[in-house]
Amino acid sequence: MGKTISATEAARHFSDLLNRVGFRGERYTIARGGKAIAHLTPVTSPVTRRLGELPDLLKKLPSLGKDAVPFAREVFRGIRKAPGLPKKAPWA
Structure with missing residues (x-):
């Protein structure tokens, strides 16, 4: 044990x-x-997955359908507009 x-x-x-x-x-x-x-001991066993299971898990996710392309554009636009990290960490 x-x-x-x-x-x-x-x-x-x-x-x-x-x-x-x-x-x-x-x-x-x-x-x-x-x-x-x-x-x-744990009450339940932790859920573990293998990398090889990822494609099947992704297939089970709901599809965005016609909204997929606009959603992706919005995500990438947000990433480009997001502020960068500071050159020096303020807590250092």
Whole structure:
């Protein structure tokens, strides 16, 4: 069952552990005094896809029909008009 961590380590990093379990599907055994006392596991398995599945997924998307070309033009126009990134990050 995944990685074993101490109860102290689990308490110190609980938020990170929840993210790892919830988003990555990782599993942990929590131990106290070297003895397993609990398991931390995702409620459901994370959904994973393979790159080879992308064409079929795209085919299942709804078609824009006659609106496809005007929509694409509008998207590209917005991209061209969007401001660029600052040369120096303001937070640096």
